[in-house]
Amino acid sequence: MANLNLRIDFRSETPITTQIVEQIQNRVLSGELKPGDQLPTVRQLATELRVNFNTVARAYRILDSMGLISTQQGRGTYIWSAGQAENRERERRQALELLTRHYLRDALALGFSADQIRAVLEEEIEQLNKLHSDNP
Secondary structure, three states, X not given: OOOOOOOOOOOOOOOHXXXXXXXXXXXXXXXXXXXXXXXXXXXXXXXXXOOOHHHHXXXXXXXXXXXXXXXXXXXXXXXXXXXXXXXXXXXXXXHHHHHHHHXXXXXXXXXXXXXXXXXXXXXXXXXXXXXXXXOO
């Protein structure tokens, strides 16, 4: 059974269901979770995360409707498919856009201007590029 190590931020404006969905989706897209990996039961994950059973059940339903997992009565819940290459790349792009929206929303809520956000992003990208060029 896959160890998900999900981290729930109870103070976040992002609903817990969404946090669960996004973290599992990210692990599938990164290849950390592979087709055939078994997920914890709804009850197990709810207990582990200390959240309501229905919250996890809702997240699993969303993941099922996305085609990422399959729940087989009496057998368990499994990662269904990482998607084909073009779908995986589209999903990775959507995940990046979602992360960017969260970051921008949080930065704006803290009172930063678009120019301040852009400047920090450019500095961080420059640092990443430098790090990668120093350690090929």
